Amino acid sequence: MADLSGYRFTASHEWIDSGSRVGITDYAQQQLGDVIFLELPEVGRTLTAGERFGVIESVKAASDLYAPVGGRVVEVNDALVDAPEKVNSDPYGEGWLLRLEDVDATGAELVELAAYETLTAAH
Amino acid sequence: MVEFAGWDMPIQYSNMRDEHTAVRQRAGLFDVSHMGRLEIAGPGADDAVQRLVTNNVARLAPAQSLYTMLCRDDGGILDDLIVMKSAGQDAYYVVVNAATHGKDVAWMRTHLGGGVGLDDVSEQSALIALQGPRAQAILQPLSSADLSALKPFHVARQEIAGVATSTSYVSRTGYTGEDGFELFVDSAAAPALWDLLLSAGRSEGLLPCGLGARDTLRLEAGLRLYGQDMDETTDPYSVGLGWTVKLDKGDFIGSAALRHVKESGAPRRFAGLRMAGRAIARHGMSVLCGDDVVGEVTSGTFSFTLGYGIATALLRSDVPSDAALQVEIRGTRAGAEQVPLPFYKRPATT
Numbered sequence: 001m002a003d004l005s006g007y008r009f010t011a012s013h014e015w016i017d018s019g020s021r022v023g024i025t026d027y028a029q030q031q032l033g034d035v036i037f038l039e040l041p042e043v044g045r046t047l048t049a050g051e052r053f054g055v056i057e058s059v060k061a062a063s064d065l066y067a068p069v070g071g072r073v074v075e076v077n078d079a080l081v082d083a084p085e086k087v088n089s090d091p092y093g094e095g096w097l098l099r100l101e102d103v104d105a106t107g108a109e110l111v112e113l114a115a116y117e118t119l120t121a122a123h
Numbered sequence: 124m125v126e127f128a129g130w131d132m133p134i135q136y137s138n139m140r141d142e143h144t145a146v147r148q149r150a151g152l153f154d155v156s157h158m159g160r161l162e163i164a165g166p167g168a169d170d171a172v173q174r175l176v177t178n179n180v181a182r183l184a185p186a187q188s189l190y191t192m193l194c195r196d197d198g199g200i201l202d203d204l205i206v207m208k209s210a211g212q213d214a215y216y217v218v219v220n221a222a223t224h225g226k227d228v229a230w231m232r233t234h235l236g237g238g239v240g241l242d243d244v245s246e247q248s249a250l251i252a253l254q255g256p257r258a259q260a261i262l263q264p265l266s267s268a269d270l271s272a273l274k275p276f277h278v279a280r281q282e283i284a285g286v287a288t289s290t291s292y293v294s295r296t297g298y299t300g301e302d303g304f305e306l307f308v309d310s311a312a313a314p315a316l317w318d319l320l321l322s323a324g325r326s327e328g329l330l331p332c333g334l335g336a337r338d339t340l341r342l343e344a345g346l347r348l349y350g351q352d353m354d355e356t357t358d359p360y361s362v363g364l365g366w367t368v369k370l371d372k373g374d375f376i377g378s379a380a381l382r383h384v385k386e387s388g389a390p391r392r393f394a395g396l397r398m399a400g401r402a403i404a405r406h407g408m409s410v411l412c413g414d415d416v417v418g419e420v421t422s423g424t425f426s427f428t429l430g431y432g433i434a435t436a437l438l439r440s441d442v443p444s445d446a447a448l449q450v451e452i453r454g455t456r457a458g459a460e461q462v463p464l465p466f467y468k469r470p471a472t473t
Contacts, residue, residue: 057403062403
């Protein structure tokens with residue numbers, strides 16, 4: 001299990017770490033199954049908390065991705081273009097999706113790991 | 124687990140890619156007991172079944188099976204079936220889709236005619252599919268049947284070492300594009316058979332496989348899925364299954380309508396698409412030629428074997444087979460090249 005201190009989570013299964021990198025949770029990647037394709041935003045785009053910023057597609061289904069907080073996209077994980085399976089193999093590490101700066105937590109609904117695990121355990 | 128036609132079924136046991144690859148390279152085990160199983164027998168069954176389905180069951184030898192459509196009077200497809208001829212005269216074993224099971228039984232009971240009985244044996248039996256190039260090596264030590272002599276679309280009675288059953292049949296059929304078998308047993312014996320096959324196959328790399336891999340495997344192999352690639356509004360010619368319609372066998376339900384479709388030309392044609400990019404074309408998405416909508420996607424996935432997106436589509440029959448097409452995926456147009464079906468054909472065995 002990755003060290004998730006500093007990570008916070010959304011009910012829609014995204015995470016954000018202390019460096020403002022954003023990804024999807026291990027629970028989410030398991031539910032999706034083999035990730036085939038990601039549609040990620042352009043660098044420079046400004047997101048608000050809860051805004052739909054992209055699509056993650058597995059063989060099973062295509063799902064929307066939502067910004068855990070507001071902020072400006074300063075980096076997207078280009079390695080996922082050729083290797084989207086990194087989201088499955090390392091969702092909290094190499095499978096990160098994008099990095100934000102000028103973070104704006106207005107309207108964000110983030111929970112700590114324990115609360116997130118309670119949330120997913122209920123499913 | 125997902126609910127499918129009233130059955131709780133696993134999408135995957137481990138993950139779809141591993142399960143899919145196991146079947147292509149080694150072997151996979153599927154519980155397909157949700158498929159309906161019917162026995163049709165009684166004086167006149169030979170003629171009644173011949174009238175019911177589009178393919179020619181009169182050419183079947185005992186213990187041989189075929190793939191056929193069950194059509195309405197207007198030629199619309201009610202279901203696709205496997206029909207096996209039993210040992211005696213006037214007796215058949217039929218495998219139908221789970222989602223159409225009830226509809227099929229009602230239709231058949233109405234159209235078989237007096238004297239011919241239909242016995243729904245789905246509840247008391249189970250169906251386990253063992254598929255992949257290592258399937259025979261795994262099953263042969265356990266089965267009393269001589270599998271090397273069992274040809275595709277043939278069935279044999281068998282005993283399975285260590286599994287007590289009153290009936291057990293092995294059929295060389297499947298839905299994956301690989302060599303393999305479908306095993307029909309009493310439902311009471313099915314858990315023991317499942318466990319036995321899993322442990323016997325472990326050293327060969329056998330994996331239990333869910334509905335997800337079943338779908339990606341069948342789609343690579345160009346096999347149709349009822350309810351998705353075809354339904355009652357589709358005729359067999361449009362979906363590329365005209366070879367299952369034997370108009371020269373004599374009248375059958377739908378034969379007049381199907382003869383008309385064949386003579387006047389089917390309104391649509393079934394095409395394979397190779398997708399550019401990685402986004403998956405899915406059921407119901409529009410297919411475009413230039414700015415014209417010329418059809419829709421019936422099935423689509425990412426092909427684990429080929430490493431690119433594949434889809435099947437029903438197109439207007441006037442779309443040239445070399446026309447460059449596009450699929451509209453979430454507001455974006457993805458390039459789609461028409462390619463022959465199947466996408467994947469297993470290597471010839473030596």
